[in-house]
Amino acid sequence: MEAISSHTGNRMRKKRRTQRELYGWLFALPAILGLLIFTLGPMIYSLYMSFTDYSGSNSPGFIGLDNYKRMLGGGDPYFYKSLAVTFYFVILSVPTGIVYSFLLAILLNQNVKGKSIFRTIFYLPSIVPIIAISFIWLWLLNPDLGLANELLSTLGLPGSQWIFGEKSVVPSLALMNLWTTGGTMIIFLAGLQDIPRSLYEAIEMDGGSRLAKLRHITIPMMTPTIFFNLIMGIINGFQVFSQAYVMTNGGPNNASLFYVFYLYREAFQFSRMGSASAIAWVLFAIIMVLTYIVFKTSNKWVYYEGDGAR
């Protein structure tokens, strides 16, 4: 009797579980279908296109690895150039962006009067469309009339050619990038507020300085947030496009020919969709590899609370 009832109980439980699983699937269905139809489908299609000579209007013919060979083998004079330019931008903009928004977040986390106003002010540029930002900075960085050179000259410093100089264009755009790191800053701010007060109190008891607080509590506790922002920064950095499109048109002399701008040009100016798809997949691979590397190094420097490690 007992055995039987426990048996039926098992069956009931099993049934309930399958039912619950079904519910789960059903509720996830819109998202899953959305992913399949609007993301995965087009991705697979573009992977296929990268092996064809699709021009945007012809019926694509299969050409094997030719697009990749042409790109990686130097047949395309812009591939390595754009790769170098984009790496340069990422190397400049990601660390500066993280340091800048981290420091900003620490400042905005202080208990000062009107702190929500300051938070709003520093976050505000992030909700301005990048196209509008580009136009604003086009004027700020104008070598003849711009505020930037005006400021430098009142300080007695020489002006710059900014986005018109081959050497200064990428640093200029990286500088401009700092202005829009509000999103990163907000994430840091949330992370800072998650740090238990008790830890700070402990260090105060021990007579630790502010710097010690920063070094031994804030930064270690923030490593997961830094890690997250680093990965997002790398991914976004490689996809930089609008600045080149609006401000420099890839110039001067291709010095700001960012990877995605190069992709855009290949697709919509030179009408080589197949080759552009290949370019996109190489970018996907690059970002994957870099993300993997960053993940691999993460257990050396990222500290998770309650992990016990380190």
Added chain:
Amino acid sequence: MTKRTGKWKVSFIFLAIMALFVTACGTGGGGSQTNAGQNGGTDNGKKVMLKFTFWGSPEEKKAVESAIKAFEEKNPNITIDSVHIPGTDFLQKLNAMIAGNEAPDISYSAAWKLKMGEEGLIYNFFDLMKDDPSIKKEDYLEYAWWNWEQDKSAGPYQASVVPSLMYNADMFQEAGVALPPTKAEEAWTWEQFVDAAKKLTLDRNGKHPDDPGFDPKNIKQYGVKLSLGWSSYMPMVLSNGGDYLTADGKEFRLSKPEATEALQRIADLINVHHVSPSPVQASSIPAPATALQSKKVAMIIDGSWNHLDLSKTNINWGVGVLPVIKDYKTFFLGGSLIIFKSSKHPKEAWEFSKFLTDPQNVLDLHQGLWMPQLNKWYEDPELIDEWANEELPGRPAGFQDAVMRSTYEHAEPSPENNVKNFVEIDAAVAAALDQVWLGEKTAEQAMKEVETKVKPLVQGTYLK
């Protein structure tokens, strides 16, 4: 009981989700269905609907739409479904339409049309022309053709524009400089041109470039501004006996001495004579008409489409012939109308294309923005009077000599529709020329360097 409601809930949610997707997909399907309905209606022989895609300024849009109305009145069985797409997104949208089997019947087009021709997407204009005795190839300007092979054409220019020298006459008067000549035979030599430009250039202390103490970093008024694109520098290259490619079309010729000398002269206007803004300085100079109006620049060499904007200002502007290095040489440029092979009504599309390319039907645009592409409009005095009468606001005194005749009588092919792979070659050349305009390299160095880059792209010419 509980089991029951559970089942019901599940099926309800499932149905709701399915409904969501079905309706979402349904709207798409519904759209194409109505379209099929419209096309189906035409097959009954009554009403024909043509889809027409085009770009252009608000001004151009208005004129094209009124031309469409006139066409529809003349052909009551044809309705034009016109779709205006901004120029920057045009190809993107058009490709999406083609991929979705919703290609227009007829469209504006830029250089990418040649690829579409090679791929068999569009009609060969010459084939369509064969069946129509009303048009002959000889009616058109000699180099007005967009061909993807010798005898396969994506059509002639639907209208043309030309490189043009425009100026603010008041500034010439203030500087005591004679106005630019309007006859090609009397065109300024390069030295005369530089000389005039110097007199028209002022730094913030009112000094000219040759004066002692002239401050090239603070120029208030420039003598001349060139657009620095191929349509501005190519007339000078041609004038000096150079060209884009060698005569056999096998080699890049912008790196040869005749061409680099001309390019260097233009760069020298910026970096040696200080009469013209560099790309950096030009970034703070407004669009041509405003630049002349605000007296930032005295002369501008840019496309003749600027005449329309100039006619809307109240300044005393004029046009002159381009300066020459040796001979007077220039070209017409323009887009063309393409008819898609997927069109169910190529005959009607052909009629519409003929209508829209007849200057008579878009005369408004031909009185300021465009110029005709048919020879008779340059030869028959009555027709000339319709579009080039110098009383028209868009046609200043001297226009007929300085713009119309000088181009018509000295026209070479424009590299855009003559040189194969021009879009790609030009992208490489323009990047290299950035350094020349900025004074970082000589034209000779930059063009020599770019030569290897463009070598695989140099594959001959279409017209000459």
